[in-house]
Amino acid sequence: MSCTSVLTDGQWARIQPLLPSSLGRRGRPFRDDRRVVEGIIYRYRCGIAWRDVPAEFGPWQTIWKRHRRYGGDGTWDRILAGLLTEADARGEVDWSVSVDSTVNRAHQHGTNLPRATGAPSNYMNLFTEPDDHAIGRSRGGLSTKIHALVDGKGRPLVLLVAPGQGGDAPMFPHLIDHLKINRAGPGRPRTRPDRVRGDKAYSSRAIRSLLRGRRIAxxxxxxADQIGHRKRRGSVGGRPPLFDKEDYKGRNVVERNFxxxxxxxxxxxxxxxxxLTYRGGAVLRAVSIWLAALGDTP
Structure with a gap:
């Protein structure tokens, strides 16, 4: 195996049937699918410019165009969904999920497109480019947030991107709405986790009501400010929400995921x-994490 190889034969055997070239896509079939996919992974792993991807992966223009296409038509999401279905059928998914976000600085080479400030981010339509390109200005400068919902072992289930200055709580309903793991056999997809662990940024009446309505712990x-406000209102403020300190210790898996x-x-x-391409890279990273978790034997 060369130093640039990024997928084992077993891992490739899992994702190859889920690519468009294996699903009866019309038109001329893609060539060298594995080489191109490995080139995309290599580029994100090393953080290099597309034109600097080693020639053994093929023309860099082909690699970028293939990734742009797979990110825009939902191919990476379908591959992740297929792996999650297999993992759930094997009992590998821990449904005690955790939620959080991480801010990533945007390089100057990624911020030179016109942007509409305050435009809706791409959680509205995962496969349509938002006007703001999910780039915003936070304290650290131009940045993007990756919002993640992970299982109890820290493996990603849902990934969304948004501008860096955006809050965490407004994104939570969209994360939970996109949680859907299809069954390997008959039956409706599973969309309801057993519990959701989140930090204080997710403590809002709307989020607690949403979870209560769906019978999710x-x-x-x-x-502290919500505690003080509730106490000042006396009996009208209601009882404090239930909180399991021991179970909350499991929330750190989302930090380890980042x-x-x-x-x-x-x-x-x-x-x-x-x-679209940045989120596609994040979903591809989630695919690689689940490939490692499932092992080489399909």
Whole structure:
């Protein structure tokens, strides 16, 4: 195996049937699918410019165009969905999920497209480029947030991108709405986790009501200002929300997930101009994490 090989034969056997070239796509079939996919992974892992991808992966223009296409038509999401279905059928998915976000600085090469400030981010339509390209200005400068919902072992289930200055709580309903794992056999997809662990940023009446309405346990601490406001109102303020301190200790898996994500330099710093391609790289990283978790034997 060469130093640039990034997928084992077993891992490729899992994702190859889920690519468009294996699904009866019309038109001329793609050539060298494995070489191109490995070139995309290599680029994000090393954080290099597309034109600097080693020639053994093929023309860099082909590699970029293939990734742009797979990010825009939902191919990476379908591959992740297929792996999640297999993992759930094997009992590998821990449905005690955790939620959080991480801010990633945008490189100057990824911020030179015109942007509409305050435009809706691409959680409205995952496969349509938002006007702001999911780039915003936070304290650290131009940045992008990756919002993630992970299982109890820290493996990603849902990934969305948004401008860096955006809050975490407004994104939570969209994350939970996109949680859907199809069954391997008959039956409706599973969309309801057992519990959701989140930090104080997710402590809001709207989020607690949403989880309560769907019979999902909320493991979210109450911030000091909300505690004070509730106490000042006396009996009208109601009882404090239930909070399991021991269970909350499991929330750290989402932080460890971000550490794993940022081992790919092309995700730790955003070099992509388009939100579609940047999110596609994040979903591809999630695919690689689940491939490692499932092993080489399909």
């Amino acid at each position: 909320a493991v979210i601490p109450e911030p 550490n794993t994500f940022k081992q790919w330099q092309g995700l730790a710093t955003r070099y992509d101009k388009l939100a």
